[in-house]
Amino acid sequence: MADLLDILRTYLLVTRPLTTVMLALFALGLVAWRVSALPPGLGPGPIARRRRVERILTAIVLLGGLAHAIHQASLFDDAYISLRYARNLVEGHGLVFNVGQRVEGYTNFLWTVLLAGANWVTGVELPLLALIGSLTAFAVTILTAARLGRRLSPSPAGTFHLPLAAALLATQAVFVEYGTTGMETGFVAMLTILGAGAFCFATDRKGMRWAGVCFALATLTRPDHALYYAAAVMVGALPWLATIARRPPAFVASLRSEDFARVLHLAAPALLVLLHLGWRRIYYGEWLPNTYYAKAADQVYWQQGLRYLTAFLAAPHTWVLLVVIAWGYSRATTLPARRFFQLTLLTAVLVTAYLVKVGGGYMFGRFFVPLVPLVVVAAEHSVYASLHRAGHNGPRRLKHAALFGLLASTAVSAQLFPVMQYRWNMNEQRSYYRVRSWFPVEVEHWAYDHGQQLGELYDAGFRPKIACSGIGMISYYGRHELFDTLGLTEKAVARRRLSRRGIPGHEKMATLEQILEGEVQFLLGWGIVGGHDRLKKVCLTPPTCKPKWQLLYYDRDDMALLREIAPDAKPPKTERHIDRYIRRLARRKQPLDDRAHARVMAKLAFLDDFYFQHNDDDARRQRFVRAYEQALPAYPHSWDGPVATKP
Structure with a gap:
């Protein structure tokens, strides 16, 4: 009321x-x-x-x-969802958003x-x-x-x-x-x-x-x-x-x-x-x-x-x-x-x-x-x-x-909604997506510019799976396989039970488990998941680097290609980071105490999920294990050491 x-x-x-x-x-x-x-x-x-x-x-x-x-022409982001379906239909992939996925x-x-x-x-x-x-x-x-x-x-x-x-x-x-x-x-x-x-x-x-x-x-x-x-x-x-x-x-x-x-x-x-x-x-x-x-x-x-x-x-x-x-x-x-x-x-x-x-x-x-x-x-x-x-x-x-x-x-309307702001869980979308050019069509919004840059990467062969909300322009111009965190194109997310009500159509959000199960490599619109900011932050749209994406796992081949086609992107150098960590661990003069041991185990668990499971680099993991074993205390302990090979 x-x-x-x-x-x-x-x-x-x-x-x-x-x-x-x-x-x-x-x-x-x-x-x-x-x-x-x-x-x-x-x-x-x-x-x-x-x-x-x-x-x-x-x-x-x-x-x-x-x-x-x-x-006052505008072209809404949601319109591009239908345009992606239409393009896939014309290209012979069927009426689908992601090729091979009928949703x-x-x-x-x-x-x-x-x-x-x-x-x-x-x-x-x-x-x-x-x-x-x-x-x-x-x-x-x-x-x-x-x-x-x-x-x-x-x-x-x-x-x-x-x-x-x-x-x-x-x-x-x-x-x-x-x-x-x-x-x-x-x-x-x-x-x-x-x-x-x-x-x-x-x-x-x-x-x-x-x-x-x-x-x-x-x-x-x-x-x-x-x-x-x-x-x-x-x-x-x-x-x-x-x-x-x-x-x-x-x-x-x-x-x-x-x-x-x-x-x-x-x-x-x-x-x-x-x-x-x-x-x-x-x-x-x-x-x-x-x-x-x-x-x-x-x-x-x-x-x-x-x-x-x-x-x-x-x-x-x-x-x-x-x-x-x-x-x-x-x-x-x-x-x-x-x-x-x-x-x-x-x-x-x-x-x-x-x-x-x-x-x-x-x-x-x-x-x-x-x-x-x-x-x-x-x-x-x-x-x-x-x-x-x-x-x-x-x-x-x-x-x-x-x-x-x-x-x-009644010919003149009252302006209830501030420009580019939500009020009462509503807004006027035309203030967000102004058309700045008709031939070719260009939209005055960061998602349009971002989608264009992603499209250039896609054309150069950089084609990881990405996840975000607001999927229209990014998916249409970027062309990457995309996981919608709001569930429009994801059945499992769409059928999640609501925990609370808010902005209509923006209430069901994918869990991190669902995103990881979807084998997503790049995620937009979330805070850095699980820490390790330096290894996860990545710039796909230089020079502004806005918005920032985060890596959910590191693929050496993809990162090598990204460095080649977009030198200014500056993807994280995970291999160098691991090598430095191994050297520090190997040079450690004091044996691992309880807290230090817990940190090393957490680091290895993270690297297994983030790096080793997705890259054929067993030699580097073995070096990590050997450095860990050298840092163990000489007296008996109850810790379970890491397995010798990656999971």
Whole structure:
């Protein structure tokens, strides 16, 4: 509860400086109302000219939205996980992250496969294709919202219609952010609003079937969009259920009715989802993606879910849109409008309940983005329905004009999250991963630069197995076999039991035993494990050497290659260190006492794990053992000496 109050308090504080801008937008909304309120015989000329003006305004809104999205373009690290899967698919390794390891560490099957197909056909680099795909989906969503808003409008045919929903989508930060990012979010939002439009205006079985295809494709893009599909089927079944309710004995006959046939055609494309489910079981051996377990989606985390919901209601002023929708819901008189409102309402309830249950996510607003187009179109319709209902009654029209102002005032969002900082276990990812170049794609983040340097080492033949979290750019550009310490691509880690809750998706961490069992040689993101800093710290990215990796075991051949191809890397000289230790031990004048003996045994145990088990160097170990034996006291003791050969 304290966090919820903190979110609301922060919202009020950051909204105060925006008051002037929001009032100006409110005034602009009143102007929009005045233009929209003109009778069909007035306004910018004949109907054809009005339509031309509407199209020009829509084009301006679209271009403005694209400029806005490109100006703040970002390419998230998580997007690169899918890009690595796509590249491996194109290269013939299958839909895998590490070659030969079938783990579904992505949650966007259709998006990943489409990117792979586009790369295979065009040869264009995958990061650029991801950005272009996001922008294309963003543009299609805006145009669809404009057309859908116009078709749902209850105003007379000759009335001038402003594309309010499209304008809001082109300006609201939470939606514009996903106009790039390379994530599947914008694409699935596009499929959702296309499906909603087809569903609302479906007059026959074919229309319902097309709506079902859109919702099925959205579910193939993100499995949780089965909620959107289920909502559409439930709303589509209402006429059939109403018939049964009126005449219960007619149930069998109703199965041959047109209403039931339309429901079947709406649900039929779900076969695509079932086929993919079967393929997943055969290919990956699981019914659900590995990410489902890694992100603890099977657990209840309602405290974080309420934070996620509250922040989404506040920052983009979603609560204002809900007020506008509530005002105009009863004014949805046409069948398409009623369907749209019912679909939006039921979808919002199902999606919100699910997100609150699982804790939302750490990327602010991401999982609500596909719902935003439905909400803004519903809000636009509420405004026009209220205006139409008011007729020519002056006072009532002025009263409803306030809805235009309220809707317009939500165009500017409140900034709840500091740049590149977490708050309430969430952040705005766009502040982390700015695109600094499009041709070729370059991202302003250390992981991008680090991945490029690792890629150069990989191309030179330096290919050890590495482990880290934040695996996207490092794995894509570095190309090394990689162990994800957060478990997205590691089944054993993903199925660990949670000990505590924190940032969603970042709560399950691999144990050191799991990392060592994975035969990882280089580890990033942990403190030095077990001491011996001088032997474990290694620089793979000179000259800055940031971040620093640590060696989990020493391979002489790999280190020799690293010294050859990257002299500035300065890998540890473990052999020299061992030789110096042996010489000091051999020159020891005093016999080993209990403490000194314990230190020598610990040193040998460490070197066995770190060096001798991974290198054919039995002669050096024998020298260590002989030096140890020379340092033993002459009197009897109970210590067990080391074996003569390495374990």
